[in-house]
Amino acid sequence: MKSITRQKPLEEITQQLEGLHRLYLVGCGTCATMTKTGGKEEVLAMKERLQGAGKMITGWTVIPTACDTMTEASLAENNGAIQSADCFLVMSCALGVQKIASYNGKPAIPALDTLFIGVEDSPGYFHEVCDQCGHCVLGYTAGICPITACHKGLMNGPCGGTNNGKCEIDKNRDCAWTLIYNRLKEQGRLDLMKKYQPPRNSQIVPRPRVAKVA
């Protein structure tokens, strides 16, 4: 499972960098490396592009996992280059950006948009697996999530937009409820689909979401 990201257009990146000239670039060795959005190669390419746009790059690094507790230690090794920078430009998912934003008070500017939490189906193709809705229904839906796999997040079966097993918004995407139906049928568990599912609770953990684990 990975945090799936996409690079922002250069125009948006430079807009965010208005008034910030000296940059320290941070990539991530985990998800953003796998999605080719913030690995070493992409960080070096970004360095070139920003230098071309008139920015000064004081240094760069690719942290093994930008969101974990080792991030601080990893950054500390580069404190010289970081101190002389106006800000971080972070090429990781939003978890890494937030981690780095709390490092030393210097602004952390995201170079990526975080799209979803997904898995890789085939090289380069990812699909969302979990919306972290707080109430898992996979036990009723043959292990296929109707919240993420159905465009409308429907709980009681397909909408009228389903067409030959595909979704109304894109003929190349599967209709989640056709997949669920097919798998439940194979399992001899279609009764589960006939059962009424009540509306979801949107406030299981009200935002901002926090939890204390035992």
Next chain:
Amino acid sequence: MKQGFREALKSGKFIITSEIGPPKGTNLDKMRHHIEILKDRVDGINVTDHQSSVMRFPSLGGCLEIKEHDGEPILQMTCRDRNQMALQADLLLAYTRGIRNVLCLTGDAVPVGDHKHAKGVFEFDSVQLLRAIKQMESGKDMGGNDLEGAVEFCAGAIVTPEAKPIEPQLIKFEKKIEAGAEFIQTQAIYDLDNFARFMKSARQYPVKILAGIVLLVSAKMAKYMNENVPGIFVPQNLIDELAGAPKGQALNKGIEIAGRMIKTIKDENLCDGVHIMAIGREEVVPDILAVAGLNGHV
């Protein structure tokens, strides 16, 4: 005062409903004109709810206009744009203004419409909305609180008889009936043999079924729908019939086809009635009814 829609359903007569689409803007002249044409010819007039996810004058506003013209509105309500609080509030308003019929729909996806960056709500689905109405009828809101004055609606839903695969659709159809749907308006049907097969299994349920009749205005439109509209299948013989119409006569041919289908559905007692969707050409609905031999129906 003419008969209400629920009474018409219970009377056992062949039911005819039609629908209007509110305008994008505040000029209601055309909509009012369509209401005038339809109100004494059909048993109920649906008002679409931002159909195809295109932002328009609201369905509830259209229904109020129908009431003001002494017609019988059917409030189409999708779950796309409102959370449960807004849906319930609109139902309260509708009830106090004499609107007694609601068609519960999931709603089209936002990206197919004209506000492509808008948030699709879909907190409820059509089955949950039907159940919410039942709960409000019992005097409780969806938070479990007492209502000071309950609602009472004749609630309905839709089904797509041409959906492929049909089985998941039928499971949801059953859920809608269990949730209290009293009537079902179908997506457009054109192949009456397919429809008769669908009705064979649908007949067993205690619900009135109105066959969806969408007016075809050209062979091009029929082909477009076959390629782009989920759950619609226009057989080749009808496309050929439209294509063979003399120049400028395709609309008349479409009227003839729609009227002929309605007549067959009625004569062969295929289902309980029809729902005519003329999609912006509501002024020809009387012509369709005339072909069907149903002018002066109500």
